[in-house]
Amino acid sequence: MAAICFTKLPNPSSTTAQQALNRQRHHHITQPNSLIVPPHSLNSFTSLPFSRKILTTRLSTHLPISATVLSSLPTAKPERLGSSGEKVPKWSWKAIKAFTMAELEARKLKFATTGTEALLLGILIEGTSVAAKYLWANGITVFKAREETIKVLGKADMYYFPPERPPLTDDAQKVLDWALDHKLKSGDSGGEVTTSDLLLGIWSEVECPGHKILAVLGFNDEKAKELEASSSGPGFIDG
Template sequence: MDLRWFLICDCSNPERFSTTEKVPKWSAKALRAYGFTRLEAMKMWDTDTRTCYLVTGILLDGTSLGAKFLLANGITISKLREEILKAIGRRELREVPIGFPPLDASTQRVLDWAADEKLKSGESGEITTAHILAGVWSEKESVGHKILATLGFKEEKAKELNALISIPCVED
């Protein structure tokens, strides 16, 4: 089954994509990171798919623009998982829902933000993991933003990331 369908369905307002020419395309690495995101939430026995799992999904891919940016700035999967456990802990097995945990509101806004930013740019190309990472940073009250800040991700790094996103020929 095509993950692109799930990402379109996960948008909080799918009506805005009523014509196929307006639907932004997701890069293969962004789709893979999204898949890792959902699996990581299940692995952590969480009741929601939170923004911190989006960052984990990006890092688990390892070869994308977003992953390379995080790794270049000293943010590794082991440090990230350690901070996630400190921030939200691990649930008991009896609390875990069956199937994929639903997206929480901030994760939903991050995916919408990534799609909207790509549409606003007016450029062709795909939504990348860097768009998702910038979306996590834009969601100030999210767990993902707070963990990134704890790990040393600052506003200057976010500006660097946004500059990377705005270069039209940069691919994931």
């Protein structure tokens, strides 16, 4: 008959067993991925100063935030600014905001450039200027303008990633220069270049997409004259 051997298990209270348990605990603590936090202590864990520091570091590493504050809009004729004795008008902050919204809208639609259609959408999205209120009052909304934009220019490639600041098209640059010239010719040297000037500039470029979209949505020469009459003269405030 085969002999049966019995092995005596170590007593948990013995010195050898206690040392083994201590080594196991030490192993878990020293391993960076083995830290176990009880559910009831999560709140206190996330409130620790070092955890906030780690979170801030990760956010700054993986979520970069860039912001550009514009004080003026680009012009194709910088030599004319300040070349004469007349005071150069500034752009209103609502016009600058509308331009910024135009760049964002161009990126949203995945267009490689910021065109006159984007300038029109920027005016509508800004929403608080005289030009924007006039368009909305006449049934020209950002939703209709965006829909017509896609009809005129077509949908962009959904996998295309536009630049952070899509450059202006030639037509869009002409609109900005027209708006500035229009303010200079008005004789209101102390006034600002407003979104109304910007909208009238879009309408002045007959072949541009922005003009075509406006025409389809019911804007015409009479409405352009009405807008100009209501937004001209000294002391006019854009909004």
